[in-house]
């Protein structure tokens with residue numbers, strides 16, 4: 001199941017460039033694309049925000065993704081092992097931050113993804129029909145108030161994640177992504193087409209794509225940059241770990257550009273799937289976290305064909321979440337396999353179990369533990385999320401950018417970049433971006449999120 005790639009370690013390898021692309025796109029495309037991107041776009045003025053988001057993907061996202069992937073492939077290690085191998089320990093902190101972030105993000109990601117699995121189950125039972133419409137608004141409040149149901153669905157989702165990761169790089173991660181990603185794209189195209197043809201379609205189009213530059217203020221710009229970062233799974237070594245399974249002949253710049261393009265495309269298509277429904281029924285587009293679990297189900301239960309659309313939509317959400325959660329668990333598992341020489345099965349089962357337990361307070365944070373408040377009055381789940389997305393990930397990304405731009409030798413970076421391509425002519429541009437532009441922009445996001453301005 002696990003292929004031997006070096007004389008000393010038994011590590012996996014993607015079977016092809018396509019497998020590598022699907023897995024990395026699977027990691028990037030997640031809950032962040034399907035509900036968060038459309039609603040922050042709405043809040044920050046539509047078209048101008050979208051164009052600036054694409055600018056961030058090009059100037060920071062692509063260079064940083066390339067950086068993570070070349071470090072991974074060159075060292076063929078987990079994030080901690082990779083920095084240790086390249087730089088005798090000084091930068092190992094960046095690797096550690098990554099492992100901790102993977103651990104913490106996955107703990108609550110399973111809770112939210114568990115809600116999505118629950119909704120998929122409800123949709124399959126035909127809950128979102130006009131006869132039940134009166135009960136739909138209370139479904140989400142009911143779910144949040146129930147400890148048992150949340151723990152159950154959290155466990156189900158963690159079980160699915162563990163099941164895939166145990167299978168290894170080729171038969172687990174690659175195979176699952178190669179099945180789920182095409183289905184995800186198909187569902188999204190169907191939903192976006194239906195959206196565009198519905199009465200709210202044109203309003204949604206102009207809402208998403210007509211730029212009003214006056215709305216693009218500094219907070220909007222920082223939000224776009226921060227989201228580009230989270231949406232591309234950067235800053236914690238997830239792309240580094242996936243890069244460590246890449247074949248020597250694969251061109252990394254080529255893969256990174258493709259993945260960034262797919263991630264952006266899915267974010268835009270999600271907007272085209274969701275907003276037409278919202279506008280057709282005259283609802284509030286900036287409903288935030290409740291948009292997917294509260295607003296949409298109410299609309300599904302009112303619209304013609306809503307039963308089927310609900311099934312497709314929640315299947316889309318579960319697939320998007322699952323292809324991301326397996327990348328989070330893989331970072332932690334790779335660390336225990338590479339550094340502690342554990343077997344994959346042992347590492348996956350033990351770490352999956354521990355991360356599930358760490359997630360229990362998050363699952364209970366809206367019910368049994370709802371009176372416990374931490375960072376800025378947030379409940380447990382929101383506090384861990386806040387800590388990871390606002391501090392740990394930007395800090396990890398800053399370290400990786402500085403390390404690549406300033407500490408990695410030109411020969412090593414250029415050698416990795418040019419593998420699989422005749423020559424990588426854009427080396428000077430990439431090096432300039434990763435050395436100067438990315439660190440400055442990421443530092444700005446970090447200082448802003450940390451409340452310095």
Ligand code: TRP
Pocket residue numbers: 027028029030031032033229230231232233234235236238324325327328393
């Ligand atoms: N990119 C995913 C999303 O958009 C979330 C995610 C998965 C992630 N793996 C990650 C974020 C690693 C940061 C780092 O939902």
